Amino acid sequence: MAARGIGTLGGMNAARHDAGRDRGDSADLLLPLWRALVVFRVITYGFAVFGVWTRWDGIRNPAGAVIQLAVMGVWTVIASIGYSRHWGRRNTRLAVADLIVTIGCMYLTLLAQPLVDIRGGASVLTSVWAAGPVLALAISRGRDGGLLGATAVSLALLSLRGFDNVSKVLSNVQLLLVAGLVVGYAATTMRRANARLREAIATESATAERLRLGRSIHDGVLQVLAQVQRRGTAIGGEAVELAALAAEQEVALRNLMASRPISGDRGRIDLCMLLLPLATPRVDVVVPAEQVLLPTATATELVAAVKEALSNVDKHAGPEARCWVVVEDLGGEVLLSVRDDGSGTTPDQLLRAGSDGHLGVSQSIRGRITDLGGSVTVRTAPGEGTEWEMKVTTA
Structure with missing residues (x-):
């Protein structure tokens, strides 16, 4: 049998x-x-x-x-x-x-x-x-x-x-x-x-499934997380930590619901979909409505540079600092900016950090973008936060 x-x-x-x-x-x-x-x-x-x-x-x-x-x-x-x-x-x-x-x-x-x-x-x-x-x-x-x-x-x-x-x-x-x-x-x-x-059929099917799951999540999970966040904040004490975790998961789920297909064409990939998962209650990610297709290696290096910039925000901008990651498609170029409203610093201090062996700025950010043939501009001042602008070509 x-x-x-x-x-x-x-x-x-x-x-x-x-x-x-x-x-x-x-x-x-x-x-x-x-x-x-x-x-x-x-x-x-x-x-x-x-x-x-x-x-x-x-x-x-x-x-x-x-x-x-x-x-x-x-x-x-x-x-x-x-x-x-x-x-x-x-x-x-x-x-x-x-x-x-x-x-x-x-x-x-x-x-x-x-x-x-x-x-x-x-x-x-x-x-x-x-x-x-x-x-x-x-x-x-x-x-x-x-x-x-x-x-x-x-x-x-x-x-x-x-x-x-x-x-x-x-x-x-x-x-x-x-x-x-x-x-x-x-x-x-x-x-x-x-x-x-x-690809179009797969995208349509994925979009339909995402919408179906999105309705279910919105009607159930997101409402529960929002309630936990409100109640935890109102109760105070140790419940505040639970409220913060609920807020992070709510942002993550909302990003998942708003996501679109990540794959591109002929070895290219959508930069926006690689950046959206980086959003948290303290980090806002703003991307164009259309895909921003880049060579996979270029998009991966850009995301790594953004992660290093966000890591610097966590370490140096202060516990209450907020951050914005903005993608602009300029046609033949892509402008990616990472801005925070933290404590800021001075350009001289950034240079001294690199010479003292802190390589996050010199290698993880500047080095990556330079290797891609792009340019990096940083603006910062004490009490005015820091803004990184990274520009690369889309070819």
């Missing part, structure tokens, strides 16, 4: 996996191209058969032509099944195998016609069927794959026709190259659109 139960559970998991894979395939914008390739393979095989039938009397060895058509037919079935399944589309192995088999079938024409006849003008019996792997590689690997397939098939055709007869096959070579380029560019564009569609 246990074994059967485990087997049943495994079957259910496999079924779920297959169902998820099928849903992913149905959302794949490249799927129509793969289906068109299967139709192309079948139709062009029919053209090859018809071409052999119309030229039957001119073929030196008809048995060789039959063998060639049989091999082409078997491979057409295999390739069509593969391109109709997920395993045949997920990598280039089948497309590469298709290229190798197709070139082999082109050379099988030698079973039906001597090389002298082919170079004298006899047809290569694969005909337009030989363009199949060019399209498959273009769909699978984009422009480069299409050019690779077109070049390989063209070289095979030229080796059969003879390089002295380039002018006779030039139109076929041109068609192969154009087909590889056009389909490759189309496949690349559709693949990018497919990635963006998946």
Whole structure:
């Protein structure tokens, strides 16, 4: 019974996996191209058969032509099944195998016609069927794959026709190259659109779930935390510490509810979503409504510099000091300011702190921004707080 139960559970998991894979395939914008390739393979095989039938009397060895058509037919079935399944589309192995088999079938024409006849003008019996792997590689690997397939098939055709007869096959070579380029560019564009569609769907789902959780949190947890904060402050004594903790958690939950997707595009990330979790009852984080996308390394270093600035506020600005972290998107640059209303200091004292071995300012802040090719400005005075301005490019 246990074994059967485990087997049943495994079957259910496999079924779920297959169902998820099928849903992913149905959302794949490249799927129509793969289906068109299967139709192309079948139709062009029919053209090859018809071409052999119309030229039957001119073929030196008809048995060789039959063998060639049989091999082409078997491979057409295999390739069509593969391109109709997920395993045949997920990598280039089948497309590469298709290229190798197709070139082999082109050379099988030698079973039906001597090389002298082919170079004298006899047809290569694969005909337009030989363009199949060019399209498959273009769909699978984009422009480069299409050019690779077109070049390989063209070289095979030229080796059969003879390089002295380039002018006779030039139109076929041109068609192969154009087909590889056009389909490759189309496949690349559709693949990018497919990635963006998946990201948009994931973002929409995450936003809907966040709103649902936000309503639940607002109706329950946030109200309880607000009540604890008010009652703790009113009671005083040790309850004040509990009220402060409740206030911190309320801010953290509100930031979580207001969060948006953190991921960006092509190795870039939203700086705002890295900074929002730094908000506390004493620290306000103000960001633009739109994402501020930066290279991941740049955004990480900026956040580290901000954390060091906030650490300095905790250590030197005073227990009652408040702090503001503000992000401004200036187009090609990002201006990040960290300002507090604490006790402040003097520029000379900042310089002496670095020379005395306190490296938070010189290395953790200035050093990071300088390494990013940015600039740092600090304004401070006794009793007037401190403001850091860090500016970096968005490239």
